[in-house]
Amino acid sequence: MAELAPRDVFAREISKQKNVRLSLEHLDSIRIKDRFPNIYKYCTAHGLDLTKSVPVAPAAHYMIGGVLTDLNGRSDIPSLYVCGEMASTGIMGANRLASNSLAECLVFGYRAIEDTLNKEPAKPLRSLAKKFHRIPKNEQIYNTIQAEVSAILSNHAGIIRTQEGLRSGLEKIRETSNRLSETDGYQPNELYCSMGNNILTVAHLILSGALERNESRGAHYRNDFPCECTETPYHTIQQKNSIINKATDMSAQNLIDKLIELAIEEDAGKGDITTNSLVPLNYMATATLTAKEAGVICGMEIAHRVFEHFDSEIVFKPYITDGHKVEKGEVVAKVTGSYRALLTAERTVLNILQRMSGIATETAKYVKELEGSGTKLLDTRKTAPGMRHLDKMAVAAGGGTNHRTGLYDMVLIKDNHIKVAGSITKAVNQVREATGNTYKIEVEATNLNEAEEAVKCGAHIVMLDNMDNDTMAKAVKLIAKRAQTEVSGNMTIERIKAVAKTGVDFISVGALTHSVKALDISMNIEER
Structure with missing residues (x-):
């Protein structure tokens, strides 16, 4: 095993050994005590000398990914932004440098803040205290659930996974979930019970996602499928109580890029002869997109990309995110840039935005x-x-x-x-x-x-x-x-x-x- 092997390789090799120790004898003992005082104290209390050698155990990354967001950190819940290791968009997993998390938070956190500055203030959220009440004695229920889920994931979805183990883990999560709902004092909207349900939901998604992926890739190692699948790599996209979707992001993105290019080509062709004849090149303007009827908006990012095709310096200010309801007369977005670009992009933008919003609106009714x-x-x-x-x-x-x-x-x-x-x-x-x-x-x-x-x-x-x-x-x-x-x-x-x-x-x-x-x-x- 090479010294610079990835974490997952090290973890698997360590898990196969009965007793692996990390030697620190080559390091200055005083520096170890100063640099890791809490770890040194903990080891000493358990009869271990950190300056000599300590037993090590592998750590498992149960999942690589997170909440699905766009490049501005927007989730599908209006005004909820996610960045860092909690988000699917980012560099988590690209390599395991400790600086990755900081880089993600700085880059995507900044983009999220920038995005919020371009929006009208969101309506204040209702106080969660009105929805979730707290019963102090139920903290023990949560602690028990947390310990059980931790053991289930460690034993059944740890470093080395199998179909049998993952299925057994799912069954145990179901049993734990059923037992929670039958526990004396259980109330769905009680804070600790809700936290317990959340942990169980995430555990179920982790296990079912791992069971669905019949291959080994990175931190996900299946003993019954030890090789990477030779097909197009895909992301596993999961929603509670829904079918697991496989998203081949690159191929999907390529198809969307082609669609945008084709839509522009069929409409603009060699150029907008009317606009280019009448509107001076340096004229600037602001376009306001307004909903003429109530519905659900979708296609904002696609619209932004169409505008950018004609003017790379366009300023696109969305007031609504995809999946958000609008009322008749509500402003959807404002776009500032070249007057020519706005006029030339108009029909392509509206064709896409109106169709996608129409589908989203009809879906919401169903x-x-x-x-x-x-x-x-x-x-x-x-x-x-x-x-x-x-x-x-x-x-x-x-x-x-x-x-x-x-x-x-x-x-x-x-x-x-x-x-x-x-x-x-x-x-x-x-x-x-x-x-x-x-x-x-x-x-x-x-x-x-x-x-x-x-x-x-x-x-x-x-x-x-x-x-x-x-x-x-x-x-x-x-x-x-x-x-x-x-x-x-x-x-x-x-x-x-x-x-x-x-x-x-x-x-x-x-x-x-x-x-x-x-x-x-x-x-x-x-x-x-």
């Missing part, structure tokens, strides 16, 4: 119908050609959950596939032979017999296709949580609340993206 049901709303592949990533971004901004992005990131066995294979079981087995356990498998079922067959052969999700509500309810009861359930086919906003009462996990709605109405947004320009 999500509201499902409130309190536990059923999640999924999108589909019925998107505008070339705009799939933007359409799915908009669904997420409206509160929906992204299903598979394309044909390459999840298996969906439908009736025509089953005809070719000969049966559901044969189809599932053939897919597994071809791909191993790399992909989640969903199987379409049109009746109860097909649903049962799909579950027995190990499908992760059973799609209940074009069933009436009574049959859906019977199918959910039959499947009995052995697989997740999704319903599809003729899902209208008038129908989904009743469908959710059948107990299904997901409802997929193609109408979110294939026939959505754009949100009316105007852009008025004033010369400076």
Whole structure:
């Protein structure tokens, strides 16, 4: 093992040994005592001489990543900014230099502050004290949960992971969660109980994410999948109670870049002959984007990038973040820069912003119908050609959950596939032979017999296709949580609340993206 091997390599090697000690005899003993007084005191109390040698144990990074943000630190919750090791955007994991965390906080913290200066003051948050009350004796409940979760993650999601261990860990987290809810004095909105639930949720996400990733990469080492997957690297994106998504960020970003370039090329072509003939080159102006109707905004970052294409020094001041509701007449953003650039970019910006906001608005209406049901709303592949990533971004901004992005990131066995294979079981087995356990498998079922067959052969999700509500309810009861359930086919906003009462996990709605109405947004320009 080389001296400069990565941390994860060292950790695995140490974990394989019964007794590894770190020798410090080559260092000045007085300097050790002065530099590490607390560690020296702790070691002495346990009969260890820090100036000689000490036993060492490997430390596990349970996850590398964090809350999904943009480059300004904005999360999908309005006015909530995240930076440093708590955010997915940054250099955590690029290498393990101690200065990385400081660099992240300085760079992304500065960008977050800059971003807030360009916004109108946010409405004050309601006091959390009104939502969460504190019962002092419940602190012991939290301490117990914390200790149990720590042991579960250490034993089942530590340095070396296996499918069996991760599944066992998930089961123990479920048991601990159930026990917490049955504990004397448990109240969901009590501070310590809420903190306990938060720890359990994060632990569940860590374990399920590790179980989903059938490869070894960096700090994530699977003994049953010791090599890196040769496919395109991807990020695991998780939401509570939702399907785990695999985001191939680079390929998605490349497609978005191409879409922006194509949209500009088809509209601006060799140049805006009208604007360039009438507007002097040095004229400056400010454009105001205003919502002409109530809705949910999405596409702000894309709009910013389109403006920047025509004027790299453009000043884009958003007053609304993606996923935020707007009322009729509310200002969405102000943009200051070249008058020519604003006029030339106008139609492309509005086409994208209005479509994405229309999708987000429609999605939010469906999500509201499902409130309190536990059923999640999924999108589909019925998107505008070339705009799939933007359409799915908009669904997420409206509160929906992204299903598979394309044909390459999840298996969906439908009736025509089953005809070719000969049966559901044969189809599932053939897919597994071809791909191993790399992909989640969903199987379409049109009746109860097909649903049962799909579950027995190990499908992760059973799609209940074009069933009436009574049959859906019977199918959910039959499947009995052995697989997740999704319903599809003729899902209208008038129908989904009743469908959710059948107990299904997901409802997929193609109408979110294939026939959505754009949100009316105007852009008025004033010369400076």
